[in-house]
Amino acid sequence: MEGFHRNRQSHVGRRSVLRATAATAAGITVGASGVLVGAGPALAAGPAGMPTYRYVRDALVGPLRPTGEVIFPCIRGVYDKISGARSRYYLYYAPHENPGGIRVAFADALDGPFTQYEGNPLIDNILPTTTVSHVSSPHVTWDAATRQFFCYFHGENTVTRVARSTDGLHFTDETPILSTRLVPGTSETSYARVFEHALPGRNNKYVMVFMGVRDGRRIFYGWSPNGWDNWRFSPTPLVNPEPDGVTDISGPSLVKRNGTTYVAYHGNDGRMYLTEVGNTFNKETHLGVFHSPIASDQGRVAAPSFGSEDGVAYMFYEAGPRLTARICIARAA
Template structure:
């Protein structure tokens, strides 16, 4: 990474270059970082906006959400860039989209044939919208596994060898798999995480809504990433952390323990929060604010749906910045 010559970027570069501390894992990537946030994670600082709806060719609704970033330089022979950034509009028709770049600080270039997955995929489904893409690199099959929702009642799986062209697999989660009164099971992310006592190698974190219209974080486990068992009680309840709604969960691991980072709605402060759940998900230790949303643009008091990665040994968080369905995709550096 080229060293900035002056200004706040240089100060953040020097801080990042000087960090020392315990090894940590961000979405499966290890790095060294200064410990400032709860749980010993980096203290992330906003750098810049990466994607703004008005600047995109595919922009059916004027809003985009739920970024997922994946390093592909070590997985593909001829990638479009070192990093693939998946995102989507939420409102109908939605559409799973792709951008690519050579640095997590950008710039990212919109894939010209977006959306790569649409709301109509015959003969598998025809729905009002598809959204919330989360992509997992499946090492044993050398595939990119895309989890996405459409409708909000159903989370689906598609698979790809190149991260661009996907083949439909199956529905992996629906409201019928959860307690009576469940109305939404969506915004799922899947992570490689061993749970020996459950015979599982993957965990899924997702948002659940029910007839009370308060959203919680729930979870499930799987041996293969396709067939799932789901806990029937929330992993983190909105009332546990003084929120009206919580969502956008992401798993982080550090020093043998696991943590869930998630967003509060703007009514409840709009910050990213963190809860330690332990390596076996039996712990519930709420640690408070993970990332404090700034009042100014582009966050305007709300950050959500984080995705994590490293670039040149420096940790980054790519996230949804701004009011719900009015925001952009931004990047912060640890």
Template sequence: MQEPQSGPDRRMFLRATAATGAALTLGGLSTQSASAVAPGGFPDYTYVRTLLTPSQLKYNPTGEIIFPTVRGVYDKLASPLGRYYLYYAPHDAPGGICLAYGNSLEGPFTEYPANPIVSNKWDSHYSVSHVSSPHVLWKEDVKEFWLYFHGENTTTRLARSKDGIHFTYDKVVLNTSMMPAGTTETSYARVFRHDLPERGASYVMLFMTNNTTDHRDIGWGWSADARTWTFAQTPLVRHSDVGAINVGGPHLLTRNGSAYVVYNKDKTSGGDIMITEVGKDFSLRKHLGVFYDSRSSAPENGRAAAPSFGTDGGVPYMIYEAGERLKGAIAVARG
């Protein structure tokens, strides 16, 4: 049997040979594989099901949803709506930060009846065309859920909550004025607990940045408290580094003492999820290729993006955008 070089056929080949105990020849070396793996030794994720489809949602102002973030809340709240909270949003105006809840990462998830939980107008704090791209961090030291979201695309904001549903506005944490001249977008931010002792930091922010060339890159920053940030003035991953028109939707993963950034690579149509090793101290730039190869069939239709990760019963899962941008759904893959 000839080994496919990439894509779903390769993943099926690796699983089949592992199941039968067949020896694989990779790079001229013969090895016995226990299971298929992605670059960096991460699980090789396989699509399971679609979790949320816009047409089935009560709050559906624009017929599209993006940027899922999943959080286990069963060990953080006394009486949660479900074991897991799934945050997402439409992007186009008016957007709106939304919540669904469920007892398994494979679903089903139930739409929170009072969506959006954060809208594009908030008292005296802001009035913008849209809010979107929710990322929720559990802030252990204060026992709060910290929500990072954008609106407009120039500005990333922070809101805080004790229950993960009702949020209090805090502040702007990032906008284009904090980046080099010519920056036009600073959005789609995710924040992670990650120690950078040489920078006096305990948190890292990854985000999408754009400028007058209209090619999107991955930016990053660091913070001691996840509220006040210092931002690198050069991209962490440039679109040109990986042969893309745009890169975005970054997420931080760690394994075996190193750190990795996974992100979507958008071409003229569709795109896969890529991975770059940045090292524990973010000094490395090792582009490892495709992390998740999107399928040509529905719901992905050649595009996977904006991954969020969780573990349920010891099984790793990836929840992500599946399908053409602003026309897709939220799906789950299992590792």
């Protein structure tokens, strides 16, 4: 899972010290790859020792522009990556309905609330080489090798694209990297997240997990040596919905805990699930529900994005029905 970790009391040897602090305090931290890492079951309440997350508040201050609904949060810590940042944390998100638009909001603590950027959208539906009905589902990854942010997003639903930025606000070079023609038999390929994770024999640094529509919505995956180009995609789903008793699954995130790798995602019954796929993506062990909606979620929680601060685990998630959804902050109990 994408995420990061911060400790307000110490800035010396930040990365090594902070990871150790979080692992000790909460049994959970974030590795250099940006994937959520578990060190033990200190907050165990769900499958694989996943914490119990409790609602804190809605993430965003002000009206949800331009369509009154937003989806697919991606939380990023930028304080240790760039100078002159608007805040310590950037929350990327987008409306779902046309025309969409990739947006960002700012806060100096994960508890929020986050203030929406006056310069939104960062990426709109008028792209350098084409105009699409909408762009949505942003996932932003920091690529240390090039010192750039890569933003992955879809538009149309059949095409996933990547853009790059040095400051996390001004993105250029929007480039298609995934489409239905690259995953045989699919009619949609979208809602992608990308993480550092090497697979044996693939000569890769990054993996992508995404939703593909083929006899229901399923989780597929791909891999790349640099996160930008030379992507290849498996024709075989990584996670299928049937063992969870649902027909559709989407919004996947990668989770590393207990020396292995999992995918967290949501089902069309409104709940979030966890499946072990193993470090080599050779497993599909369904472990069941790790998060269910509360009354204010209106029957649906989706698209988790994870981080930790001062040893406390947080989850940002999408809540509510399609076209009326909002983004919420939850904290480990």
